[in-house]
Amino acid sequence: xxxxxxxxxxxxxxEVFLTNNTWAWPLCEILHFIGLILLFGAVGSFDLRLLxxxxxxxxxxxxxxxxxxxxxxxxxxxxxxxxxxxxxANVGTxxxxxxxxxxxxxxxxxxxxxxxxxxxxxxxxxxxRVVRMLQPGDDAPPLARFxxxxxxxxxxxxxxxxxxxxxxx
Amino acid sequence: MDYLALLQDNAFITWVRxxxxxLGYTLYLAFHTIGMVFLVGPNLLIAARVLGxxxxxxIKPMRPLGRIMNVGLWITVITGSVLFATAPVGxxxxxxxxxxxxxxxxxxxxxxxALHQLFDPSIDADAQPVPVKTKRLMTATLxxxxxxxxxxxxxxxxxxxxxxxxxAFLIFMTVVAAVACLAxxxxxxxxxxxxxxxxxxxxxxxxxxxxxxGK
Numbered sequence: 001x002x003x004x005x006x007x008x009x010x011x012x013x014x015e016v017f018l019t020n021n022t023w024a025w026p027l028c029e030i031l032h033f034i035g036l037i038l039l040f041g042a043v044g045s046f047d048l049r050l051l052x053x054x055x056x057x058x059x060x061x062x063x064x065x066x067x068x069x070x071x072x073x074x075x076x077x078x079x080x081x082x083x084x085x086x087x088x089a090n091v092g093t094x095x096x097x098x099x100x101x102x103x104x105x106x107x108x109x110x111x112x113x114x115x116x117x118x119x120x121x122x123x124x125x126x127x128x129r130v131v132r133m134l135q136p137g138d139d140a141p142p143l144a145r146f147x148x149x150x151x152x153x154x155x156x157x158x159x160x161x162x163x164x165x166x167x168x169x
Numbered sequence: 170m171d172y173l174a175l176l177q178d179n180a181f182i183t184w185v186r187x188x189x190x191x192l193g194y195t196l197y198l199a200f201h202t203i204g205m206v207f208l209v210g211p212n213l214l215i216a217a218r219v220l221g222x223x224x225x226x227x228i229k230p231m232r233p234l235g236r237i238m239n240v241g242l243w244i245t246v247i248t249g250s251v252l253f254a255t256a257p258v259g260x261x262x263x264x265x266x267x268x269x270x271x272x273x274x275x276x277x278x279x280x281x282x283a284l285h286q287l288f289d290p291s292i293d294a295d296a297q298p299v300p301v302k303t304k305r306l307m308t309a310t311l312x313x314x315x316x317x318x319x320x321x322x323x324x325x326x327x328x329x330x331x332x333x334x335x336x337a338f339l340i341f342m343t344v345v346a347a348v349a350c351l352a353x354x355x356x357x358x359x360x361x362x363x364x365x366x367x368x369x370x371x372x373x374x375x376x377x378x379x380x381x382x383g384k
Contacts, residue, residue, distance in 0.1 A: 023333035029322045040206040041213030056230020163199035
């Protein structure tokens with residue numbers, strides 16, 4: 001099983017691409033950051049509104065900006081996958097070894113998973129439907145506020161752990 | 170440049186640079202990014218409204234986001250100052266870093282001017298279209314943030330890699346802009362030219378009206 005994961009995680013084509021094109025790694029870094037800003041602009045603002053900041057904004061309309069956040073997340077996932085699968089080109093360590101030994105990468109992935117579960121809880125508990133009906137100035141229900149606060153904290157954690165990953169390579 | 174060397178050799182800065190503690194260099198680096206997303210993230214939301222991407226959003230209630238952006242700005246400035254102090258001599262000779270700082274300063278000036286116009290208590294921004302000047306200021310702010318982010322990432326690189334990465338980024342952005350323009354044109358055309366079904370309905374309506382008129 002271990003050897004299958006190790007085989008699947010290392011993409012020689014990505015390594016060759018990154019080795020032959022010195023611009024590819026910095027470009028991915030730039031796009032990773034842009035993705036992060038898009039994610040925070042849309043999802044972070046939605047979370048802040050759930051927490052009661054800028055209460056005059058209708059959540060129904062903020063919800064429409066979430067696709068921008070999804071675009072940002074996709075950009076982060078694609079560039080992040082390039083970083084991991086082609087990491088041999090940068091530091092000479094097998095991605096599976098990095099995944100097994102880099103505690104910050106592990107924590108980042110766990111926090112992304114938790115953020116996903118948190119989003120799932122937002123929909124499964126019916127909070128997504130409830131907050132869409134709120135009028136400007138209305139407070140979000142306590143459960144929605146809790147989910148919004150958790151989401152914000154988890155995404156801050158993702159950024160924090162993400163910045164620490166290179167220091168443990 | 171003696172004062173820069175003095176700054177670099179300061180006991181606290183030396184500890185930040187050389188310590189492996191989580192309270193050392195990495196803390197400032199991570200919070201520099203966190204500050205940036207809290208500064209630029211809400212700015213994107215306000216820009217989306219100003220530039221017509223989120224037309225229904227009211228402008229006035231966005232004012233509290235300014236406080237969040239202020240917090241993000243202070244986190245970025247404080248952590249950025251500490252990071253700069255860890256290698257000031259290198260940074261002041263780095264053209265990419267100077268471009269980054271210039272872009273940030275200009276972005277803050279334009280952003281301040283745009284927010285001042287939007288949240289002016291004597292004007293009801295929601296009752297009238299956003300002035301062209303405000304739209305221009307907001308567009309300039311977004312472009313400058315983009316330059317700051319790109320330069321910020323490229324500060325760690327030098328020479329040919331910077332130029333090649335910049336070229337690759339410009340090509341990427343051109344492709345994205347072209348796709349966005351084509352998609353917009355396609356949507357506009359779809360709105361202007363009625364589909365075959367719509368045309369068929371239109372003809373049926375005309376025929377029905379003619380029959381009615383004949384009576």
